Amino acid sequence: MERSAPKVFMRSLLFSYLLSGLLLLAISFALYRFRLKESQVQTAVNLIYILSCALAGFLAGKGLKKGRFFCGLTAGLLYFLILLAVSFAINRELTATVQELITAMAFCIGSGIIGGVLS
Secondary structure, eight states, rough: OOOOOOHHHHHHHHHHHHHHHHHHHHHHHHHHOOOHHHHHHHHHHHHHHHHHHHHHHHHHHHOOOOOOHHHHHHHHHHHHHHHHHHHHHHSSOOOSSHHHHHHHHHHHHHHHHHHHOOO
């Protein structure tokens, strides 16, 4: 039985967002407990993007078993686009600069590709 691509991507994104939530909860605790600097928090958030998108790409590549590079690319791009849409819906504006958006998108797509290729 062949798996449908939308189901595989939805499942991989669900798990990657669960991982993101858990890691963001951990970093918020660390921020409270250890009074981290803003640069440390930003680095941790970027690492969370990288780990979550790599997981999404890995799960998508494992689920579809073909075109793993493009599975990872698509998973990373979808992760970024959903993150951007939710951020826009909550804030009613984009608070990030173009450079920050491009950096986050590059992290998401790049680590998604790595996860897909490693699957």
